[in-house]
Amino acid sequence: MSSKRDYYEVLGVQRNATADEVRRAYRKLARQFHPDVNPGDHDAEEKFKEINEAQEVLSDPDRKAHYDRFGHQAPGGMGPDAAGGFGDLFNMFFNQGSGFTSDPRQESGRDGKDLRIDLEITLEEAARGVEKTVQISRQEQCDLCRGSGSRPGTSAQKCTACNGVGQVRHVQSTILGSFATVTPCVRCRGEGSTITSPCEKCHGNGRIRQAREKVLKVPPGVDDGMHLQMTGEGDAGMRGGRPGDLYASIHVREHPIFKRRGAELYSELPVSFLQLALGATLNVQTLSGQESLEVPPGTQTGATFRLRGKGMPDVNGRRAPGDLNVITSIKIPTKLNEEQKQALRTYASLCGEDERAGVEQEKGILGKVFDRLK
Ligand SMILES: [Zn+2]
Numbered sequence: 001m002s003s004k005r006d007y008y009e010v011l012g013v014q015r016n017a018t019a020d021e022v023r024r025a026y027r028k029l030a031r032q033f034h035p036d037v038n039p040g041d042h043d044a045e046e047k048f049k050e051i052n053e054a055q056e057v058l059s060d061p062d063r064k065a066h067y068d069r070f071g072h073q074a075p076g077g078m079g080p081d082a083a084g085g086f087g088d089l090f091n092m093f094f095n096q097g098s099g100f101t102s103d104p105r106q107e108s109g110r111d112g113k114d115l116r117i118d119l120e121i122t123l124e125e126a127a128r129g130v131e132k133t134v135q136i137s138r139q140e141q142c143d144l145c146r147g148s149g150s151r152p153g154t155s156a157q158k159c160t161a162c163n164g165v166g167q168v169r170h171v172q173s174t175i176l177g178s179f180a181t182v183t184p185c186v187r188c189r190g191e192g193s194t195i196t197s198p199c200e201k202c203h204g205n206g207r208i209r210q211a212r213e214k215v216l217k218v219p220p221g222v223d224d225g226m227h228l229q230m231t232g233e234g235d236a237g238m239r240g241g242r243p244g245d246l247y248a249s250i251h252v253r254e255h256p257i258f259k260r261r262g263a264e265l266y267s268e269l270p271v272s273f274l275q276l277a278l279g280a281t282l283n284v285q286t287l288s289g290q291e292s293l294e295v296p297p298g299t300q301t302g303a304t305f306r307l308r309g310k311g312m313p314d315v316n317g318r319r320a321p322g323d324l325n326v327i328t329s330i331k332i333p334t335k336l337n338e339e340q341k342q343a344l345r346t347y348a349s350l351c352g353e354d355e356r357a358g359v360e361q362e363k364g365i366l367g368k369v370f371d372r373l374k
């Protein structure tokens, strides 16, 4: 135990050194003897362990007081040896990388955040494509200080708390060992520099919140749940960071007539029994207006008529537009007068139909529905 060097001697500070002086001395030595800087140098590694141990004790008021009273003799098992040595400390260091050897400038810029907005459009707008003006609020670079945050003519000073690194290392001793954690510097918020004379327009922030109008070009064929991305239209970056993007989530409103699946559209065409039985020319609604549709005699309910190219366009413009599928659906009259009822009964007896027997069962709508589900 007595072969150990005095902790104050190890760090090269006076016994009455302040916490700040201890920290500065430690940092200087740690940078000098860090294993990353001295690969394979056993002496440097020993020295590094030694200064870490000294710093750990002297930076902790309780342990420092203890050390000042008892020296390396540590009644109560509070010494660093009892805390499990430094193997854990080293592992932590190498896993996290070292704050000492990295280039502080790489971490000084912060990228701007992406912005997300919701954009509701109608099915007609989705089919044709549309331009929408939206209001956004975003962080933009301050034009007075050009994002530096410093009053024009002045510049930011290197942070004294982290010495411009932007990170601070904390060593914590537990009964499981010593752990080193690297956290962003609180003083400079990880930027490595502090603004001594803030820009009057942005108050040192470097950015200002601005309301903007943006015109979004929604392409034809866009579908619910798709996103439009406008590169670089999000928040501005800080201190040279890149701007974020603007994302618009597309929501296509439910249409009263049309259902959509990809490029295909579906609609229901209510028809009477007579129109199906005798055939008819009917008007059907499409996204671009009315079209006439020939329903041949003897058409079943649930029959599908395909209107080629009357569906949705392909959003990439590579495939032909989809079709509009018009599905017939028989409407049974709910109010019949006596004369109409009599006519239907006459019709039934002409067909040899017994009112109480069902029509011969076959694979009708139900079968088709299940076929589609297969
Ligand atoms: Zn400014």
Ligand SMILES: [Zn+2]
Binding pocket: 159, 160, 161, 162, 163, 164, 165, 166, 167, 185, 186, 187, 188, 189, 190, 191, 192, 193
């Ligand atoms: Zn700092």
